[in-house]
Amino acid sequence: MSRAVPIASAATDVQGVVGPCTLVGLAATGAAASVVRLRDGTTATDPVKAIIGVPANGTASERLPAVEFSTGIFVDRDGTNAVELVLYIL
Numbered sequence: 001m002s003r004a005v006p007i008a009s010a011a012t013d014v015q016g017v018v019g020p021c022t023l024v025g026l027a028a029t030g031a032a033a034s035v036v037r038l039r040d041g042t043t044a045t046d047p048v049k050a051i052i053g054v055p056a057n058g059t060a061s062e063r064l065p066a067v068e069f070s071t072g073i074f075v076d077r078d079g080t081n082a083v084e085l086v087l088y089i090l
Contacts, residue, residue: 002088007075009084013044016087017073023050025088027061030054034081039074046074054083066090 002024007016009030016038028036038050049067054060077083 002090005087005089007085007087009082011077011080011082013077014075015042015072016075016085017069017089019072021069021073022090023064023067023069023073023087024090025061025063026050026052027059027086027088028052028054028083029059030056030081030083032056032081034083035078036083036085037076037078038069038087039076040069041071041074043074044076046071048076049073052083052085 033056036052037048039046
């Protein structure tokens with residue numbers, strides 16, 4: 001069974017998960033349209049494994065096939081748009 005990892009609403013990049021994990025779903029919401037890149041690693045230059053498009057004043061939620069992250073999940077938010085995010089991992 002997956003566990004939820006809430007990522008606080010903010011406009012800054014953040015380390016969402018440390019260490020190896022498997023992403024199986026996500027939910028996101030924000031006031032402004034934005035894009036969030038989930039990177040395998042600890043920096044904004046690590047490889048992108050998933051991209052989330054969040055509509056203005058809307059939500060995005062997806063059940064995913066298993067997406068493996070070997071180092072961790074780095075949340076790379078675009079610009080200054082705040083996005084509240086929940087990652088579902090194994």
